[in-house]
Amino acid sequence: MHGAPKLIETAKQFGYLTDLETAPLQLEGMMTGSIDLLCRHQGRYYVIDYKTNHLGNAPSDYAAEALTASIRHHQYDLQYLLYCVAVKKILALRQPEVPFEDLFGGVVYLFLRGMTGSPDGGVHFDPVPIALIEALEAGLNS
Numbered sequence: 813m814h815g816a817p818k819l820i821e822t823a824k825q826f827g828y829l830t831d832l833e834t835a836p837l838q839l840e841g842m843m844t845g846s847i848d849l850l851c852r853h854q855g856r857y858y859v860i861d862y863k864t865n866h867l868g869n870a871p872s873d874y875a876a877e878a879l880t881a882s883i884r885h886h887q888y889d890l891q892y893l894l895y896c897v898a899v900k901k902i903l904a905l906r907q908p909e910v911p912f913e914d915l916f917g918g919v920v921y922l923f924l925r926g927m928t929g930s931p932d933g934g935v936h937f938d939p940v941p942i943a944l945i946e947a948l949e950a951g952l953n954s
């Protein structure tokens with residue numbers, strides 16, 4: 813990781829990583845991780861990550877607000893923002909003639925314990941602004 817303070821500040825400007833004001837995050841050195849699944853649906857690519865977190869036993873424990881709170885608490889939003897930058901770089905190599913905004917669909921985090929078949933249960937979707945991904949990429953490249 814290089815340029816972590818700039819990365820965090822950029823993400824905050826777009827409404828991400830807002831909880832870091834109370835608990836500063838130090839990012840230095842090598843970071844590892846894996847995208848669970850990158851899939852293409854109707855011409856757009858989606859980052860999909862599976863989570864097995866236990867948020868409770870009631871369906872409401874896996875409603876949108878609870879998923880967002882868990883994502884912020886565990887800083888999964890930082891994780892998936894970095895995944896988005898990686899996907900942008902991959903697609904630039906594989907399909908350089910197609911603009912990224914025409915290829916990228918967003919991020920889907922599947923909280924498996926909450927997926928009961930209801931439309932929203934256990935599924936967190938974030939379209940992630942292209943401008944944010946580009947700004948993060950620029951910050952990491954500087």
